[in-house]
Amino acid sequence: MTWPAVRLLSIRVLGAVAVLLALSVLIFALLYLAPGDVVKNLLGNRPSSPEAVNAIRAQYHLDESAVQQYLRWLGGFLHGDLGESVRLQVPVSEAISQRLGLTALLCAMAFVLSVLVAVPLGVISAVRAGGWIDRSASGLAVIGLSAPTFAIGLLLLLVFAYVIPVLPVYGVGDGGLDTIRHLTLPAISLALGLGAIVVKLTRAAMLRELDTDYVTAARARGLSEATVLRIALRNAAIPITTGAGLLLTFLVGGTVLAEATFALPGLGTLLRDSVLFKDIAVVQSLTLLVACVIMAISLLADSAYLLLDPRVREHGRRDS
Structure with missing residues (x-):
């Protein structure tokens, strides 16, 4: 693959990373602002004291600000830690891996x-x-x-x-x-x-x-x-x-x-x-992983075009 083609793909990769970052912010904001309360969903109709509610919020860091919650999730995501599912009470990675093969x-x-x-x-x-x-x-x-x-x-x-x-x-x-x-x-x-x-x-x-x-x-x-x-x-x-x-x-x-x-x-x-x-952690991680797959497919399609069409490769050689 010629240098112009590599440079073009590098630009596409950087653009994809920027899109993924913007998408993660948008998804988190929409979920955070959506009506409903995770604690109430978790407790259901069971009676609960304010102490129990506060304990649950502290356990899942729901008492932190939106920015702190997002940065905590993003830091874990970059290090391979997708967090824990509030609904399933299992790590997000485990919840995804159990269903990935079927999909x-x-x-x-x-x-x-x-x-x-x-x-x-x-x-x-x-x-x-x-x-x-x-x-x-x-x-x-x-x-x-x-x-x-x-x-x-x-x-x-x-x-x-x-x-x-x-x-x-x-x-x-x-x-x-x-x-x-x-x-x-x-x-x-x-x-x-x-x-x-x-x-x-x-x-x-x-x-x-x-x-x-x-x-x-x-x-x-x-x-x-x-x-x-x-x-x-x-x-x-x-x-x-x-x-x-x-x-x-x-x-x-x-x-x-x-x-x-x-x-x-x-x-x-x-x-x-x-x-x-x-369940913000699951939605965030799963959506970003799907977006990564879509970006990878797009980049592979571009690479396939370069490999299948000799005219594009010859044009890249002349440009270089």
């Missing part, structure tokens, strides 16, 4: 499923532009983009719980293939929205490549249509790959809705319950 598997299944279906469908739509396959794919893409994840999930629940009861509709199963079966419907509900975008990206990229001079020249030389499509797809893979990588961020918001719809104890459910309980 990661769900996102991976949804991403792989969407790419395996959407990329070939986008290629066929571009090759047969204006045909019934293209119109059908465009219609499905519009539905996938328009329908929210929870609505698709509820429809899948209706179909596979009552009409065709062949797949489990809630829970995570007993591990292994049983877990895969339980995650199939949530993955489909996530993959429909993501796949709709990938179809549009693939179709647009392939149409642009099929209209270029080198494709016309390849056909004039007598190359088979399969060879021409393979060459065009290789060049179209650059925007498809970078776009699909950035679309992984689409799964972040959708995962919360999918896990809530299908009763999955993943990170999305943990984030939802922590926000309702006003």
